[in-house]
Amino acid sequence: MLIDLIISAIKAIFVVLLVLNLSAVLLWFERKGSALIQDRIGANRAGLFGIGRRLGLPNLGIINTFIADPLKIFTKEDFVPDRADKFLYTLAPFLALFPVLISFAPIPFGDRLIVGSHQIELVVCPLTAGILYILAALGLGVYGAALGGWASNNRWALLGSVRASAQLISYELTMGLSIIAVVMVYGTLDLQEICRAQSGTWFGWLPKWGIVYQPLGFLLLLVAGIAESRRIPFDLPEGESELVAGYFTEYSGGKQAAFMLADFAEIVLVSALISTLFFGGWQVPYLQSDGFHLPGGTWLPLSNPVVALLGFVAFGIKVVFFCWLQILIRWTLPRFRYDQLMTLGWKGLLPLGLVNLMVTAVAIVAVGGSV
Amino acid sequence: MTTWFPVALMTAFAALVVGLMVTINAIVGPRSRDPVKGEAFECGNPPSGSAWRRFSVHFYLTAILFLVFDVEVVFLYPWAVTIRQLGATGLVEAGIFIVLMLAGLIYALRRGMLDWS
Numbered sequence: 001m002l003i004d005l006i007i008s009a010i011k012a013i014f015v016v017l018l019v020l021n022l023s024a025v026l027l028w029f030e031r032k033g034s035a036l037i038q039d040r041i042g043a044n045r046a047g048l049f050g051i052g053r054r055l056g057l058p059n060l061g062i063i064n065t066f067i068a069d070p071l072k073i074f075t076k077e078d079f080v081p082d083r084a085d086k087f088l089y090t091l092a093p094f095l096a097l098f099p100v101l102i103s104f105a106p107i108p109f110g111d112r113l114i115v116g117s118h119q120i121e122l123v124v125c126p127l128t129a130g131i132l133y134i135l136a137a138l139g140l141g142v143y144g145a146a147l148g149g150w151a152s153n154n155r156w157a158l159l160g161s162v163r164a165s166a167q168l169i170s171y172e173l174t175m176g177l178s179i180i181a182v183v184m185v186y187g188t189l190d191l192q193e194i195c196r197a198q199s200g201t202w203f204g205w206l207p208k209w210g211i212v213y214q215p216l217g218f219l220l221l222l223v224a225g226i227a228e229s230r231r232i233p234f235d236l237p238e239g240e241s242e243l244v245a246g247y248f249t250e251y252s253g254g255k256q257a258a259f260m261l262a263d264f265a266e267i268v269l270v271s272a273l274i275s276t277l278f279f280g281g282w283q284v285p286y287l288q289s290d291g292f293h294l295p296g297g298t299w300l301p302l303s304n305p306v307v308a309l310l311g312f313v314a315f316g317i318k319v320v321f322f323c324w325l326q327i328l329i330r331w332t333l334p335r336f337r338y339d340q341l342m343t344l345g346w347k348g349l350l351p352l353g354l355v356n357l358m359v360t361a362v363a364i365v366a367v368g369g370s371v
Numbered sequence: 372m373t374t375w376f377p378v379a380l381m382t383a384f385a386a387l388v389v390g391l392m393v394t395i396n397a398i399v400g401p402r403s404r405d406p407v408k409g410e411a412f413e414c415g416n417p418p419s420g421s422a423w424r425r426f427s428v429h430f431y432l433t434a435i436l437f438l439v440f441d442v443e444v445v446f447l448y449p450w451a452v453t454i455r456q457l458g459a460t461g462l463v464e465a466g467i468f469i470v471l472m473l474a475g476l477i478y479a480l481r482r483g484m485l486d487w488s
Binding site: 074078079104124152255346358 | 440
């Protein structure tokens with residue numbers, strides 16, 4: 001009993017730390033990646049006592065992002081504007097980052113791992129209503145943006161926060177609708193079961209991933225997910241050429257870092273959701289619980305820890321791929337106008353989501369539940 | 372109880388980390404107040420006054436519309452899970468529900484609720 005509690009404690013802390021660190025890595029990737037895309041050099045100054053330079057290593061800005069910037073950010077002055085609402089001003093960044101972190105609880109990052117007599121499910125908490133839990137936690141994120149701008153008592157910030165709130169709630173509908181269609185296909189809200197249902201192949205070679213059932217649902221979730229993380233082309237709440245920095249104009253130091261990490265953690269969350277619902281989560285093509293079953297009929301036996309590790313690595317690769325895709329989109333497209341954003345959300349994606357839902361429902365009922 | 376223990380633990384740990392992140396500056400940072408520094412930042416211009424005043428009613432309308440539709444979307448989840456058991460009857464009933472929802476959306480669009488130009 002006690003050992004089970006310790007294992008679940010380790011998993012919970014591991015996932016929170018993993019997400020925070022992956023967010024920091026994404027920040028580094030965004031800096032150097034955008035520099036690469038724009039033919040700049042990017043962060044390349046900070047070093048540790050010149051060690052890297054003496055060894056002749058290229059300065060990749062790693063020390064900038066992971067040591068110098070956090071040190072600087074967390075030792076800044078605790079600045080609150082005179083007219084701001086002090087309590088809400090501190091609460092807002094908390095409410096932006098905290099819900100994103102806890103919404104990773106039901107997302108599985110691997111199959112079960114067997115250690116001795118213990119079966120460890122590689123998920124923080126296998127909730128039977130996991131998808132509803134994620135949607136509920138994501139919905140809380142709106143408060144961070146809404147309160148942040150309002151509490152700053154700055155006109156730019158307020159504009160940014162009302163824009164952010166309207167945008168977040170508009171695209172949350174599309175998100176919900178595209179996920180409903182996936183729920184229909186698998187008949188469960190438990191993400192671990194959805195992953196398990198995506199094992200095996202069609203015709204002996206095509207992996208049974210959700211993308212084959214729901215290609216339109218995947219696109220809708222991707223677009224809505226990018227809009228939820230408030231990045232270009234949907235970065236109107238921040239729009240630095242119009243609103244300084246939107247709802248976190250007045251923020252600095254650790255509070256600003258919380259807002260920034262919240263954005264990156266949301267990218268990770270959207271990637272994890274897309275990988276789980278549409279790309280098999282931790283499923284590796286042709287890998288089953290006893291080893292690889294290749295299309296030619298070859299069987300390559302593997303032990304349980306190796307299979308579990310391969311699953312974890314596969315999930316990691318899928319998540320990082322979709323993070324990379326979102327960063328690439330951010331540095332490729334220009335920003336929408338506000339009316340375009342709202343038109344796309346309400347007149348484009350929402351009806352498409354409903355159509356996708358109805359077509360899926362009719363198809364499932366027509367084939368009599370044998371899908 | 373045991374099911375929710377990891378969630379409670381994760382919530383506590385995340386709250387601790389994020390709470391530390393937003394308060395650490397008050398603990399370790401320097402302190403220097405200045406009336407000019409405390410002003411609202413408007414690109415260097417003198418602040419144009421408090422932001423706590425009226426703003427476009429459009430945002431309220433969007434929020435109301437969202438509330439209506441989000442509740443409807445949540446109503447669809449139980450049906451989505453049990454769609455195979457409910458079969459054609461459930462499909463027709465949910466279809467009527469979705470058509471009503473679409474009618475509401477079309478009404479809102481025709482009334483210009485979402486015209487932002």
